[in-house]
Amino acid sequence: MKITSKGRYAVLAMVDIAKFGENTPCNLSHVSVRQNISLSYLEQIFNDLKKAKLVKSQKGPGGGYRLNKESSEIRILDIFNAIDEQIKTTGCGNNPKSSCSGTGQKCLTHNFWENLEGVIGNYLNSVYLSDLTAGYSISDERRVISE
Amino acid sequence: MKITSKGRYAVLAMVDIAKFGENTPCNLSHVSVRQNISLSYLEQIFNDLKKAKLVKSQKGPGGGYRLNKESSEIRILDIFNAIDEQIKTTGCGNNPKSSCSGTGQKCLTHNFWENLEGVIGNYLNSVYLSDLTAGYSISDERRVISE
DNA sequence: TAGATAGTTGACTAAATTAGTAGGTTATTA
DNA sequence: TAATAACCTACTAATTTAGTCAACTATCTA
Structure with missing residues (x-):
């Protein structure tokens, strides 16, 4: 049960933009340095974020990316959807009607x-x-003591 | 955000054992056929499950695996832990003190x-x-309508 | 209008992980 | 003692991830 680096980077970069891009566009070189993410990889990610209209871009000197909505209107799930970070734990295909493991019926654990x-x-x-951006704290939610 | 097949198989096989192994041990060939999982792969998985004492085994003809506790005493998280299906969404190493992305400090999204x-x-x-095994239903929890 | 800046796009690739397969050994029981 | 079924280890093919590389386009400023 893992998240891809792409997903982690996307959320992190969006927080960066939200934090540093309030008055002026953020160019990706700066995000790259601040958050320690490869520039080329960021470019790919922001391509997706832009298609999903979560950010807007400005070319040329002084350009960069800014949020396209208030940060209070952007849900983390929106970011996941934008970069196609799917939440997928079942074994069946994308078609909700398709069966699990090709057996023609739902497996015993499907609903779970x-x-x-x-x-x-x-x-x-x-x-x-x-x-x-407001400094989300660990105490906001109960944590499980696993093991 | 995905689960590995190993994780899916482990839970599915445990449900199978719980369902079909009440009176007599379940041999993995049968589980393999019923749940459509490779026998050799199941063997590896049950090796782990046994180490974690979630199942017990009986060799020889008529042998197989059975649960080592009541199914009401086995949590899904126990199964995840047994096969080392980690729930890991942060970018930092296993050491909780280690930093995110090698920067020496927590990244902006760490707490999240x-x-x-x-x-x-x-x-x-x-x-x-x-x-x-009791037929867990989708209506037991609210589902989100994403997108 | 030249040059620098910064986004845009697509093809490619190394490394890691996953999902198995293969083949044998050991223990048990009928 | 033959069949059965767990146990164990090594290997591998396929997939995914996490990038790199190289070129192109738009825009701003001097």
Whole structure:
């Protein structure tokens, strides 16, 4: 159960933009240095973010990226969707009608995995970019003591 | 944000064992056929499950695997831990003191990712194997409508 | 209008991980 | 003692990830 670096980077870079791009556009070289992410990789990510209209761009000197909405209107789930970071725990294909593991019917655990996806999705949908820039604290949620 | 097949298989196979192994040990060939999982792969998985004492084995003809506890005492998180399916969304190493992306300090999103891990962990910790054998329903939890 | 800046695009690739396969050994029981 | 089924280790093919590289286009400023 992991997140891809792309997903982590996308959220981190959006927080960076939200934080440093309030008055002036942020160019990716700066984001790259501040957050320690490869510039070329950032370019790919911002390509997706722009297509999803989460950011807008300005070419040329002094240009860069800015948020396209208030950070209080951008949900983390929006960022995940933009870069196609799917929340996918079931074994079946994208078609919701398709069966699990090619057996022609739902596997014994299908509903459970769907619920897990729901739990994760609900959470990502409930957190806004503005929550992160405000210094989201660990005490905001109970943590599980695993093991 | 995905689960590995190993993780999916482990939970599915445990449900299978819980369901079909009540009176007699389940041999993995049968599980393999019923759940459509490679036998050799199942063997590896059950090796881990046994080490974690979630199942016990019986060699020889008529042998197989059975649960080592009541299914109402086995949490899904236990299964994840047994096969080392980690819930890991932060970018930093295993050492909790280590920094994110080698910068020597926590990244801007660190707390958020930790919270996400907590949300997932709490959920997996709250569901028992017995919930799944009882026909866990999608209506047990609210689902998010994403996109 | 030249040159620098910064976004845009697409093709390519090394490394890591996943998802197995293959082949044998050991223990048990009928 | 033959069949069964767990146990164990090494290997590998495929996929995904996490980038790199190279070129192009738009825009601003001097």
